[in-house]
Amino acid sequence: MKRRMSVIFGMTLMILLVGCGNKTVQADSQVDVETDVQAEEDESVGMANPMTETTLEEINQYYPVILPEGTSDELYFFIKNTEVNPLAQVDFTYETLSYTYRILGTTEDNDISGMYVEWNETLEVEVGYNTATISLNEGKEGMIIWYDAAPGLKYSIIMETDATAELLVNMANLLYIPAQGDAQ
Secondary structure, eight states: OHHHHHHHHHHHHHHHHHHHHHHHHHHHHHHHHHHHHHHHHHHHHOOOOOEEEOOHHHHHTTSOOOOOTTEEEEEEEEEOOSSSSOEEEEEEEETTEEEEEEEEEOSSOOOOSOOOOOOSEEEEEEETTEEEEEEEOTTSOEEEEEEETTTTEEEEEEESSSOOHHHHHHHHHHHOOOTTTTOO
């Protein structure tokens, strides 16, 4: 009789433990689901987009921008920043290749490209009267960045694909408008 009671008691305990164990798992999974939903909601709130769509005319109120003939798919933006002047961005296609052109009126020597990539190659070239730096992963992404001290303008051109040093320098020379004209 004692043996039967011990077996029944043991089985009852096992059933209770299994039942409690399932409730714990269900409670944990409900918490996980709620946490996932809350995380998704938090991501949608996020930080406000610092880019505001604009027009070429509005950009030209701050900076001289003349796109080469034959460009297409132009998009114009101002990007909020800590500088007094807005950061202007022009996305466009030229001869089937996509470019992003940025200009900022600044006294600081900062990187306005927005490209945070480990580069395989870096070299110095001339754009107008200015020394420019090309950072490149040949055939992939690349950028050229330079500063014109006369007007206090920082420039960058980005290619996210198909970048070569030659393409970047050629585009920089097509887009760059020296503030000092032809004087050296």
